[in-house]
Amino acid sequence: MKLTIGYLYGDLMNIYGDTGNIIALKKRAQWRGIKVKVQLITLKSKILNLKSDLYFFGGGQDQQQELVAKDLKIKAKIIKSEVERGVPLLSICGGYQLLGAYYKPYKGPKLPGVGLFPIFTEASSDRMIGNIVIESMFGKLVGFENHSGKTYLKKEALPLGMVIKGFGNNGTDKTEGCIYKHAVGCYMHGALLPKNPKLADWLIRKALEVKYKKQIELKPLDDTLELQVHHKAIQKFS
Ligand code: GLN
Secondary structure, three states: OEEEEEEEOOOOOOOOOOHHHHHHHHHHHHOOOOEEEEEEEOOOOOHHHHOOOEEEEOOOOHHHHHHHHHHHHHHHHHHHHHHHOOOOEEEEOHHHHHOOOEEEOOOOOOEEOOOOOOEEEEEEEEEEEEEEEEEEEOEEEEEEEEEEEEEEEOOOOOOOEEEEEOOOOOOOOOEEOEEEOOEEEEOOEOOOHHHOHHHHHHHHHHHHHHHHOOOOOOOOOOOHHHHHHHHHHHHHHO
C-alpha cells in the first residue's frame, strides 16, 4: 500500500517540533511496509497537487499565519472537500486556528479562516504555555502548548477532548481542540504524535480506509518507548 501525506505550508508552519508529526506518521507507516510520500503544499502550490491521503498543518507565528491565510483563500474549498470525503487531517495551533472561521491576531486585521472547524480564535494578552494532558476518544493525550490565541467552539463543534492539565482552547471552558469527521485540530505541540501512538495510527488507518475503500487493520508495533514517554508525561503533569 502507498500513503501520500500532504504537508500544508510545511516550509512556513512548523514550529515547536511539529515536523515530528510528519516523521512519526511516515515511520509508523513504513514500519508496516507502507510506501510513504510526503508532499509539500505551500504558497502557490498547484491545487491539483493537493490530492493527498492525509494532511498535516503545523503551527506558526502571526507573521506566517498572515501569509498563509491569503493563500488559503484559494485552497480552502478543496481542503474542505477533502475532509468531507473522509480524508484525515491533523492541525496544530496556528494551523488549527486558520481552519476555523477566523483568527484575529494581536495586531492587524482579522485573518479569514477556511471554515472547516466551527470555531473562531482571538489573540489575547495571556501566553498559554506548558505541558498539557487531556481526556479524549483516544484516551489520554499529552503535549506541549504555547499560544496566545483563545479558541472558542461554536454550539455545533465537538472538542477533541477535555483538559486535565493545561489551558487548552482558551484556558476557561476546559475544552481542547476540535474534531470534525476525520479532521483533528488542537494546541498540542511536542510533537504530538510520537507520544500519542494511538492517534497516529488512527490517522494512518483512516487515510488508508478512505483511499482503498476497505476496512484496514494495522499490524501492532512495539510501542514500548512511545508508551513509556506517554505514561511518564501523564504521571508527571496530570
Ligand atoms: N500565533 C498563534 C498564537 O500565538 C499560533 C502560535 C503557534 O502556532 N504556536 O496563538
